[in-house]
Amino acid sequence: MLKRFPIAGLVVGAAVLVGFMAARPGDAQTPATPKRYLPEWTASGDLILPKGFHRWVFVGSPLTPNALNGGKANFPEFHNVYIEPGSYEIYKQTGEFPEGTILFKELQLTLPGENSDGSRTELSGRGYFGGPLNGADVTVKDTKRFPDTGGWGYFNFHHYEPKAATAKAMPKSECAYCHMASAKKDEVWTQFYPLLDNPKLD
Numbered sequence: 001m002l003k004r005f006p007i008a009g010l011v012v013g014a015a016v017l018v019g020f021m022a023a024r025p026g027d028a029q030t031p032a033t034p035k036r037y038l039p040e041w042t043a044s045g046d047l048i049l050p051k052g053f054h055r056w057v058f059v060g061s062p063l064t065p066n067a068l069n070g071g072k073a074n075f076p077e078f079h080n081v082y083i084e085p086g087s088y089e090i091y092k093q094t095g096e097f098p099e100g101t102i103l104f105k106e107l108q109l110t111l112p113g114e115n116s117d118g119s120r121t122e123l124s125g126r127g128y129f130g131g132p133l134n135g136a137d138v139t140v141k142d143t144k145r146f147p148d149t150g151g152w153g154y155f156n157f158h159h160y161e162p163k164a165a166t167a168k169a170m171p172k173s174e175c176a177y178c179h180m181a182s183a184k185k186d187e188v189w190t191q192f193y194p195l196l197d198n199p200k201l202d
């Protein structure tokens with residue numbers, strides 16, 4: 001009998017330890033910080049189409065349909081905007097976009113309209129509904145590579161599908177001038193994305 005006590009003690013101790021390890025408080029609420037996906041470049045400095053962006057954090061979807069833009073909008077699609085999750089975590093903590101941040105704007109056509117304003121009626125009501133994907137625009141924060149455009153590089157991966165495999169940085173006169181002049185925070189239109197406008201939002 002005496003001999004069995006230490007073993008029982010060990011067993012109980014081990015069980016408590018396993019239970020403790022399995023259920024640390026806060027486990028469910030605080031997932032590990034995601035590993036960052038950083039921009040990948042070709043030897044000549046072109047941006048390689050970022051991988052896995054459909055699983056990134058979705059921040060918003062501005063829409064400028066043709067029918068509300070004199071029949072021909074520059075971008076008639078939904079602009080579905082994602083941020084790379086590791087960069088988003090850092091942004092939440094610091095309020096600044098870290099070096100290597102990627103913002104991915106994927107264009108998504110609306111389904112053909114049935115009314116003069118380009119809208120159609122679905123079971124949820126009359127409005128605009130997402131159709132096929134249609135290319136992408138991407139920005140990358142890299143102050144060393146892109147000092148002339150405020151520290152961000154601007155890339156167009158086609159405004160049609162399939163997206164280009166790589167893209168060259170666009171000149172300031174094509175993209176950055178407009179972002180630099182009017183985007184709310186560090187060349188990003190955070191005014192349209194509650195998650196980025198208020199980094200504390202969960």
Ligand code: HEC
Nearest residue numbers: 062079103105137138139154155156174175178187188189
């Ligand atoms: C005339 C102004 C203007 C020009 C030029 C412009 N953009 Fe933008 N861009 C905007 C506005 C406004 C938004 C947010 C609203 C929207 O998408 O309609 C935006 C959003 C974006 C976003 C989503 C992230 C963010 O900053 O909000 C990316 C990525 C982007 N633009 C890339 C580009 C690229 C690449 C070019 C050049 C090929 C470009 N833009 C040219 C005005 C502009």
